[in-house]
Amino acid sequence: MNHHNTSDLIEAYLKKILEDSEMIEIRRAEMANLFNCVPSQINYVINTRFTIQRGYAVESKRGGGGYIRIEKVKISDKHHFLEQVNQLFDKKISEKDAFEIIQKLFEEAIVSRNEGNLLLAAVSKNSLTEFEEEDAIRASILHSVLKRLSYKDRK
Template identity: 75%
Template sequence: MSNHNTSDIIEAYLKKILEDSEIIEIRRTEMAEQFQCVPSQINYVINTRFTIQRGYVVESKRGGGGYIRIEKIKISDKHRFLEQVNELFDERLSEKDALGIIQKLYEEQIVTKKEGNLLLATLAKNTLRGFAEEEQIRATLLHAILERLSYEDRK
């Protein structure tokens, strides 16, 4: 349980820094020392909570002068953003990745909370459980939804 809590704290810390700056560079070992955890926990947080589906681009360089750069994606054109999200996955989509995409659509005010919850219910594992190609159906549905949203005139 403490690992989960530490991960939440690390995530909150990095997001707070990203509020003031769209790009940050960190050193894994320095972060691990600061939060008194193993460096792999820093990797875990970055790999699971700073994904493209959640609106972040991560670049890393290993070695002595290595760093991890996290950049918050700038969204200026909702139509282009929706196209980019649609290109993130092909014919299969896990429930976890669908959740991340829907969360980002909500954060960017492309869907309301109610619409997001309806999408979550539609794409949930429990909803699609009886189908042999659950991930394929989820991907097809989300592609259709994103395409429709990209042509909808939203204010």
């Protein structure tokens, strides 16, 4: 039997709804009641699992009629998408955020599974552990890869 934590169940539930719709609006309190959890857990799931790096735009309105709107980012062309991703970070990026970007590149069929795995290895903590500026080196590598992929797409 699979054991899933509440965060995994909330994520799966929202993604299932998003399969049939480009955008959903939810109410934090209603979701918390549905999953028998505190509203902050709904926030946690949305803030960590529905990020722009993973292909989602989130808008939130607080108050009595408040909602959280989650929308799948539409990718009109790969070149534009790669430029947008390249602007998500500047001179430093964490391993976690870099991994999320690489996962999105794979999901959008911009890189193959093998290419994605090579990129993951190149930007991993294990590969960069000897360097003092690990996040800066990771960002430089990822910026270069995104630019190169963008050139490849313009053929």
